[in-house]
Amino acid sequence: xxxxxxxxxxxxxxxxxxxxxxxxxxxxxxxxxxxxxxxxxxxxxxxxxxxxxxxxxxxxxxxxxxxxxxxxxxxxxxxxxxxxxxxxxxxxxxxxxxxxxxxxxxxxxxxxxxxxxxxxxxxxxxxxxxxxxxxxxxxx
Numbered sequence: 001x002x003x004x005x006x007x008x009x010x011x012x013x014x015x016x017x018x019x020x021x022x023x024x025x026x027x028x029x030x031x032x033x034x035x036x037x038x039x040x041x042x043x044x045x046x047x048x049x050x051x052x053x054x055x056x057x058x059x060x061x062x063x064x065x066x067x068x069x070x071x072x073x074x075x076x077x078x079x080x081x082x083x084x085x086x087x088x089x090x091x092x093x094x095x096x097x098x099x100x101x102x103x104x105x106x107x108x109x110x111x112x113x114x115x116x117x118x119x120x121x122x123x124x125x126x127x128x129x130x131x132x133x134x135x136x137x138x139x140x
Contacts, residue, residue: 032060039075041068058099065095066106073109086113087126094132101136114140 028051035044044064051057069092072085079085090113096106110133117123124130124140133140 028056028060032064036064036067039071041071062096062099062103065092065099066103069093069096069106069109073113083123086116087129089113090125090129090133094129094136097136110138114138 028047031047032044035041035047041064045061048057048061048064069089072079072089072092076085079088090110093106093110096103097110100106113125114133117125125133130140
């Protein structure tokens with residue numbers, strides 16, 4: 001009887017100790033979407049860097065950079081300096097336009113940020129950001 005009780009107790013510990021594995025998204029698209037939904041952009045970029053560059057990977061990089069830029073502008077509470085936040089977001093939107101020069105959302109977000117900058121005298125994005133924006137055809 002003691003052995004049977006010990007066996008059930010041991011089996012109970014083993015069952016409790018096993019991690020419940022949640023099914024992982026299978027496709028690259030699903031994995032990137034899951035990272036974006038969890039605001040885990042660094043993980044998304046690492047996964048994308050491991051992939052051979054093709055049309056799907058470029059589309060997912062564009063999507064990830066766009067969502068990261070939007071996150072920086074509207075959600076990120078870790079960056080307290082508005083200038084740092086806007087420069088980081090502009091860098092993400094620039095990456096979007098390097099992949100797809102016609103991305104209207106990235107263009108409108110850049111224009112909106114530049115409009116805000118224009119209301120402050122002697123304020124502008126950082127030099128590297130300005131250089132990239134000029135190369136993309138923005139009047140800054």
